[in-house]
Amino acid sequence: MFDATTILAYKSEGKAVIGGDGQVTFGNTVLKNNATKIRKLHNGQVLAGFAGSTADAFNLFDMFEEFLSARKGDMVKAIIDFSKAWRKDKVLRRLEAMMIVLNTEHIFILTGNGDVVEPEDGQIASIGSGGNYAIASARALKKHADLAPEALVEESLHIAADLCIYTNHEIKILTLEASEA
Secondary structure, three states: OOOOOEEEEEEEOOEEEEEEOOOEEEOOEEEEOOOOOEEEEOOOOEEEEEEEOHHHHHHHHHHHHHHHHHOOOOHHHHHHHHHHHHHHOOOHHHOOEEEEEEOOOOEEEEEOOOOEEOOOOOOEEEEEOOHHHHHHHHHHHHHHOOOOHHHHHHHHHHHHHHHOOOOOOOOEEEEEEOOOO
């Protein structure tokens, strides 16, 4: 469990949305409130977010982007190559970070242990210290409210921020439409 952030991703028909809070902590101190922990990769065709050490995450974003380029944007093949490289590298596998990557077709959670996890429902994934609060909120809102995907992600992250001391209300959201991919 990373006491670092909350990232939530949601994939609906033809749309992918990722959101994250902006809090960066060091021990019991807030270092920054408005950090950006989500990105568009590979010419805006893939969304990614991280939880964990910021420096580690930027290394992983760059590395994953290289695999995406080598695989000409095929996210699934890039994930397999990336996960193998992350797991095999003695330095990289010790990085304290997790990632969510998604496009309008797939959503995955990636770890340095070589884990490539596709959510059971294929639609909602979360990482970070507030991840359980965010995913529970997202599942409830999906089932009981008629919200646009962006609103569902944003509201779920606000609920997580109300409960998790490592998550704040400085929410950033990125969206990808099927026509953009």
